[in-house]
Amino acid sequence: MLSLNRVSKSYRVGIFGGKELVAVRDVSFDVNEGEVVSLIGESGSGKTTIGRMILKLIDISRGSITCDGTDVAGIHGGAVKSYYRQVQGVFQDPFSSYNPIFKADRVFTMIRGEFFPHMSRSEWSDKVEGALRAVSLEPDQVLNKFPHQLSGGQLQRLLVARALLLDLKILIADEIISMLDASTRIDVLNMLAELKGRGMGILFITHDLSLGNYISEKTVILRRGSVVEMGATDKVFGNPTHPYTKILIASVPQLHKKWAEVEAEIQARGGSDSGTCLYHKAYPPKAQVVGVVDDTPTMVEVEKDHFVGCFDLGEGTCRLA
Amino acid sequence: MSLQVSDLKVYYRTLAGDVKALDGATFSIDDKEIMGLAGESGCGKSTLGNSLIRLDGRMKYVAGSVTLDGKELPIWDSDGMNEFRFRDVSVIPQYAMSAMNPTRKIGKMIGELLESRGHKYREIRPELLRRVDLVGLGRDVLSRYPIELSGGMKQRMVMVISTLLDPSLLIADEITSALDVSTQRAVAETLVSFRDHGFVKSMIVITHDVSILYQTADTMLIMYAGKLAEKAPTKTIIEDPRHPYTKMLISSLPEVGVRYADKKLAGIPGAPPSLLNPPTGCRFRARCPLAFDKCVEEPPFVQIARDHWAACWKATGSDA
Numbered sequence: 001m002l003s004l005n006r007v008s009k010s011y012r013v014g015i016f017g018g019k020e021l022v023a024v025r026d027v028s029f030d031v032n033e034g035e036v037v038s039l040i041g042e043s044g045s046g047k048t049t050i051g052r053m054i055l056k057l058i059d060i061s062r063g064s065i066t067c068d069g070t071d072v073a074g075i076h077g078g079a080v081k082s083y084y085r086q087v088q089g090v091f092q093d094p095f096s097s098y099n100p101i102f103k104a105d106r107v108f109t110m111i112r113g114e115f116f117p118h119m120s121r122s123e124w125s126d127k128v129e130g131a132l133r134a135v136s137l138e139p140d141q142v143l144n145k146f147p148h149q150l151s152g153g154q155l156q157r158l159l160v161a162r163a164l165l166l167d168l169k170i171l172i173a174d175e176i177i178s179m180l181d182a183s184t185r186i187d188v189l190n191m192l193a194e195l196k197g198r199g200m201g202i203l204f205i206t207h208d209l210s211l212g213n214y215i216s217e218k219t220v221i222l223r224r225g226s227v228v229e230m231g232a233t234d235k236v237f238g239n240p241t242h243p244y245t246k247i248l249i250a251s252v253p254q255l256h257k258k259w260a261e262v263e264a265e266i267q268a269r270g271g272s273d274s275g276t277c278l279y280h281k282a283y284p285p286k287a288q289v290v291g292v293v294d295d296t297p298t299m300v301e302v303e304k305d306h307f308v309g310c311f312d313l314g315e316g317t318c319r320l321a
Numbered sequence: 322m323s324l325q326v327s328d329l330k331v332y333y334r335t336l337a338g339d340v341k342a343l344d345g346a347t348f349s350i351d352d353k354e355i356m357g358l359a360g361e362s363g364c365g366k367s368t369l370g371n372s373l374i375r376l377d378g379r380m381k382y383v384a385g386s387v388t389l390d391g392k393e394l395p396i397w398d399s400d401g402m403n404e405f406r407f408r409d410v411s412v413i414p415q416y417a418m419s420a421m422n423p424t425r426k427i428g429k430m431i432g433e434l435l436e437s438r439g440h441k442y443r444e445i446r447p448e449l450l451r452r453v454d455l456v457g458l459g460r461d462v463l464s465r466y467p468i469e470l471s472g473g474m475k476q477r478m479v480m481v482i483s484t485l486l487d488p489s490l491l492i493a494d495e496i497t498s499a500l501d502v503s504t505q506r507a508v509a510e511t512l513v514s515f516r517d518h519g520f521v522k523s524m525i526v527i528t529h530d531v532s533i534l535y536q537t538a539d540t541m542l543i544m545y546a547g548k549l550a551e552k553a554p555t556k557t558i559i560e561d562p563r564h565p566y567t568k569m570l571i572s573s574l575p576e577v578g579v580r581y582a583d584k585k586l587a588g589i590p591g592a593p594p595s596l597l598n599p600p601t602g603c604r605f606r607a608r609c610p611l612a613f614d615k616c617v618e619e620p621p622f623v624q625i626a627r628d629h630w631a632a633c634w635k636a637t638g639s640d641a
Contacts, residue, residue: 042501042502151592181361181362181529182361182529182531182570183361183569183573183589185573185575185588186573186574186575186587186588187588189575189581190581190585190586190587190588193585207502208502209502210532210576210579211575213575213577213578213579214575214581214586215580233580237577237578247503248503249577251503251505251506252502252532252577253505253509253530253532253533253535253536254532254536254576254577254578255559255574255576256559256560256576258535259506259536
């Protein structure tokens with residue numbers, strides 16, 4: 001449904017914009033109906049930038065994003081509104097997403113004014129009620145309240161309900177639970193999983209591997225703007241291939257296993273050819289020709305639904321490149 | 322026993338009345354013990370940590386005593402505490418990123434700090450360099466400004482500074498929550514190594530991330546709505562918790578390996594009570610699936626097994 005094809009974003013930095021800073025480099029993946037894709041990366045890996053490009057909040061430098069076959073970058077004027085009917089985002093901080101002067105349900109009224117000006121009052125309140133039920137909120141507990149009277153989890157779910165009022169197909173959830181408490185976190189996660197069951201495609205952006213592992217079908221691991229490993233969640237977590245993924249998984253604090261045990265497990269599974277870059281083994285580096293677009297794939301398929309990129313971690317660790 | 326806290330009550334003064342953020346805490350920490358302190362936001366864990374080192378203007382000492390190595394800490398007296406701060410009790414603040422003076426080079430700032438405590442920078446410098454090496458920072462950090470360091474480097478530098486005078490008690494307040502997973506691990510492991518090297522005698526690690534505590538802490542103390550809920554060795558808290566709140570908290574945590582499709586986790590319904598007028602009896606009563614008639618009385622925080630305390634009528638075995 002939503003498809004990213006070699007998307008890049010670069011910024012001009014330095015005096016007179018003399019330098020180019022690449023925030024996202026050649027990222028390709030799809031988000032399909034009824035699927036949660038988790039986009040995992042550390043700070044500065046470009047995960048939020050990707051979300052913002054999909055939401056048309058910033059321009060794409062190279063590559064293309066298509067939604068149901070339409071190029072997102074080419075949507076202008078009135079068509080933008082119908083794009084936003086299908087694709088919506090919810091962001092990290094629920095407390096700053098609301099105007100504290102107005103009641104929290106004003107976000108619904110704004111949607112009505114913008115998208116459904118001719119809907120009757122009773123029809124509209126049925127619709128709001130339905131959306132609230134979908135995110136497991138009781139209407140009388142949250143309507144007519146100010147943001148400070150509601151908890152972070154309730155506010156965050158209200159924002160999702162707001163998005164549900166539209167004919168939503170894709171939800172960009174950018175770190176929506178990192179500011180919530182452990183006890184309410186799981187409720188929001190379960191709600192996302194239910195929405196997925198109703199056919200919505202969700203891009204779940206997070207830095208927390210255990211959350212991504214819990215709800216997603218597909219995992220994309222980003223490092224410094226590039227995808228290093230992606231594929232079916234059980235394959236990426238069950239058989240991490242890229243050295244960076246291994247480091248990440250070994251560093252996640254777990255509840256029943258100490259760090260040292262996890263590390264020993266991953267090393268034991270390592271096999272003989274660990275350390276050899278599987279990507280450059282499949283696609284040997286070739287000389288860059290000026291004027292010719294390099295169309296070599298950026299990832300190599302190591303097993304079904306499991307792709308890895310070059311093993312280079314910055315200090316020339318890829319011996320083949 | 323390195324630290325003993327008995328019936329400590331610290332309230333916040335607000336226009337609407339006193340917010341009872343810490344309402345009677347009694348526990349002790351042994352020498353060489355790293356105690357993790359966990360709970361939802363607003364349960365009073367930072368209040369407990371802060372009250373052991375510095376009460377800010379809004380905080381009001383109400384009752385209780387704190388004894389460190391046999392000496393009573395005058396926590397109600399901000400000037401009187403000065404003698405103990407940094408030397409006996411030290412803190413790694415939540416926002417280490419902004420804990421250092423941005424206008425001084427780090428070495429110069431440490432020098433000024435030590436001189437304000439009556440120590441000579443020159444005498445302590447060799448030990449400082451040794452510890453800078455130990456946490457994996459280059460010695461040249463001392464001639465750099467804080468802005469030149471990354472988040473993880475700053476966090477480790479602040480850890481070195483906080484423990485430079487070998488305090489007896491170190492309070493680490495949410496020091497890993499703003500860091501990336503790989504840095505988080507390095508910082509947490511450094512914390513444990515400080516205890517192993519004897520730089521600090523005992524530690525309170527405050528965090529909402531229970532899995533970090535499983536990796537680092539020896540014992541865990543769970544707080545709920547200003548009260549202590551349960552204290553036990555880490556393994557016991559994770560594998561055999563007795564307080565229903567602890568049970569629900571632990572079982573709501575997603576872990577690597579747990580998938581929605583295989584095992585649906587459940588959160589804790591409801592929200593913590595307001596601490597302005599907290600409910601009588603057990604404060605977890607409204608959200609507790611096991612609540613029964615007796616819960617209108619407040620359960621005492623009592624020992625239910627060796628090294629295991631809990632405040633729940635069901636856990637004490639009175640009728641369970």
